[in-house]
Amino acid sequence: MMRSITVVIALALLAACTVAAPPADPWAGMRTEAGTVVWQDEYEFVPPPAPWKLMSLNEDDYSIAFFRGCGDEPPGNFPCESTFAYAEEPFGYSRELKERQREFFRLRRFLWASRVDFDPPSSKKISALGGEALLAETVGHERVLKHKVLAQVVFARRGERVVAFYFTQWRPDDGTFDRSHLEDFRRFVETFRFRKPSFYERLLGYR
């Protein structure tokens, strides 16, 4: 019995030390001299500053994603999550940007589990990944819980295929979106680079 108590106390002390220690750099060992981060030897980008956190993903829809939760927002402002992600295989099929945008929202796969009805998206041409891209923005409404979500999607190209960057921010229906979070998303998109040809480019023998 005494031994059990001793162990518990020791663990508690260790935990206290962990809290007091300065936060470890989650990108240690991945940083380049240019200030970017190399991810899985495939992508290079400037990661968003804290409180953005890297999300752990167990699905193929997203290749890398970040979020900031309610703990990073003023109290009483629920829902309050913001996320953004790079997706190698965005919903839809077309290799044409405008058509892919139409499919992306028409197929109702994006945020499908949240039962969201999207307003018709607005879109404009921008540059991303060194080429022409399309930035679409819309607001989705979850009418049962009375939540809304700001969604911004950048459709760009990797070789022949369309890839995408997603941003979402949840708020109560009568709340206000914090568009300052979009700045971190924009910077992520602007700095995002590929380190090597994609699987599909290699498949077809492109260099």
Added chain:
Amino acid sequence: MEGHQRNLYLYDRFNARVAGVSRDDVPTLRHWSEEMGLTFPLLANTTGYLGIAFGAQHLGMPIFARRTVVIDMWGKIRYIRDGSPDYREILLLLRGLHEEEGRR
């Protein structure tokens, strides 16, 4: 199915075609296909004999298990995989088969 639809242009380059097989009836598949925006054929096999032939019809189950089968141009089964399709594995196989076709 979305992955297959996304890769149709690559299947085309490798001289391959894809078809889905289901125990659902034609109206159900037509509705689903339109909703998903699929353009490749879906075969309604309500009696289930195709699933039995390819080993995807488990005893007592009303639906087929997910199974991907690749048949080469000479009618020989070259690949079987259960569960979600591994699209990259399929593409690498199809590229190999296409190169093989060119050599024969």
